[in-house]
Amino acid sequence: MSEYKIHTVETAPEESKEMLNGAEKQLGFIPNLYAIMAEAPAALKAYNGLSQNFESSSLSSTEQQVVLLATSYVNECHYCVAVHSTIAQMQKIDTAIVDAIRSGAPITDSKLEALRKFSQAVVDKRGWISEDDVESFISAGYSQAQLLEVIVGVTQKTLSNYINHIVQTPLDEAFEPNKWEKVEV
Numbered sequence: 001m002s003e004y005k006i007h008t009v010e011t012a013p014e015e016s017k018e019m020l021n022g023a024e025k026q027l028g029f030i031p032n033l034y035a036i037m038a039e040a041p042a043a044l045k046a047y048n049g050l051s052q053n054f055e056s057s058s059l060s061s062t063e064q065q066v067v068l069l070a071t072s073y074v075n076e077c078h079y080c081v082a083v084h085s086t087i088a089q090m091q092k093i094d095t096a097i098v099d100a101i102r103s104g105a106p107i108t109d110s111k112l113e114a115l116r117k118f119s120q121a122v123v124d125k126r127g128w129i130s131e132d133d134v135e136s137f138i139s140a141g142y143s144q145a146q147l148l149e150v151i152v153g154v155t156q157k158t159l160s161n162y163i164n165h166i167v168q169t170p171l172d173e174a175f176e177p178n179k180w181e182k183v184e185v
Contacts, residue, residue, distance in 0.1 A: 004167040007038040015041035019048055032169050033079060033160060043163065050156035057149035062093050066112055067153035069101040070119040076182050077161035079169045085178035102180060114140030115150070122154050 005011065008030070009020045016038035023034050037044040054064060065088045072080035081102060088098045100107045100116075107113040118137040121129050137147060163169070171179060 004036045005039060006032055006035040006170075008035070012038040013041055016044050019044050029172070029174065031083070031174075032172050033083075033164065036167050036169055037163060043159075047156065047159055050152060050159065054149070054153045054156050057152065058143075058146060059149055059153075061091050062088075062097065063112065063115055064153060065091065065093055066097065066101065066107070066115050067119045067150055068157050069098065070116045071123050071154050071157035072161055073101055073104065073182070074120050074123040075158065075161035075165075077157070077164050078180055079164040079171055079175075080157060080161055081180040082171055082175040082178040085180065086175050089178075103183065111140045111142075115142065118142075118147075119150055119154060122151065123158070127151075 007016065007020065009017050009024065012020050012035075019041075020030050020034060020038055024030050034044065034047075037047060054067075057064070059067070065084055068084045069081060069088070072084060085098050085102060089095070097107055097109070097112060099105075107116055114137055118129075118133060121133045125133075134147065137150075138144070
């Protein structure tokens, strides 16, 4: 497989430069995923748009990270599980929640567990979820609108998970403490 360039602001296509500048200002560095996606401004714009839209959803930051981690777990994305584990730590999300998702174990909070299971069902079944899947999600206290918001988060992560699989994005040093490999349970 050919290697993908890890762009800097200087080497990126013109349409990607502003987004890379924004990432660097916000995070203090340009994550390798962004630096690689910069090669195709449409990919970087799509990812940023989905990310911004998901962040503005009615789901809490904890719920958002559950969706993003659960999707990355099912898709076995080493890069995104490490990144979102780090983000969860920065957001002071209970480590037991993150550890459960990373290990494939149930979350003790029943509502968050319903969200994890629903998110993973969407990925596993490629959207062909059952009425029971929907009913379990709604019965846990989520709304129909939130069901659609979960799809936005799953889509965001599926985009980055697939890119990471194909281009073999190297893990950034900032995410190394949360390096991850799927362990079958």
